[in-house]
Structure formats: structure tokens, C-alpha cells
Amino acid sequence: MKYKVALRKTDEGFSISCPGLPGCWSQGKTEQEALENIADAINEYVAVSAELAATADTEMREVEVAA
Numbered sequence: 682m683k684y685k686v687a688l689r690k691t692d693e694g695f696s697i698s699c700p701g702l703p704g705c706w707s708q709g710k711t712e713q714e715a716l717e718n719i720a721d722a723i724n725e726y727v728a729v730s731a732e733l734a735a736t737a738d739t740e741m742r743e744v745e746v747a748a
Contacts, residue, residue: 683748686719688712702726 689696691708695715699705699722707722709715734741 684723686716688715699723699726 684699684701687698687700694708694710695712696708697706697715697719699719702723705719705722705726707715707718709718
């Protein structure tokens with residue numbers, strides 16, 4: 682799956698976020714490092730979301746949407 686990310690140059694390197702996943706931020710000294718770090722952050726975000734959904738006291742379903 683692909684996610685859009687917002688990359689900003691900072692005094693320390695790069696700040697990067699995933700606007701589609703609130704609170705999903707990372708950083709890196711280089712653009713490439715920031716991109717690698719946000720990919721890790723997105724994977725962790727999605728994994729935690731799935732865990733939280735699995736423990737919810739509701740019946741879960743999946744839907745597929747066109748990109």
C-alpha cells in the first residue's frame with residue numbers, strides 16, 4: 682500500500698509525516714533516512730491500529746476501496 686507523506690527540510694535534516702495517519706511523524710538526517718524512518722513508523726502505526734481493532738468489543742469487517 683502507498684501513503685502520501687509530507688517532507689520538510691529542517692536545521693537538523695528532514696521532518697516527515699503521513700497526513701493520512703494522524704500523529705504519524707518521523708525524521709532523518711537525510712531525505713532517504715527520513716523516508717525509511719516514516720515507512721517504519723507507518724508499519725508500526727498500522728500494526729497497532731490492527732491490534733486495537735482486534736481487541737475492540739465490536740464485530741470488525743474489511744472493505745476495499747479503489748485508489
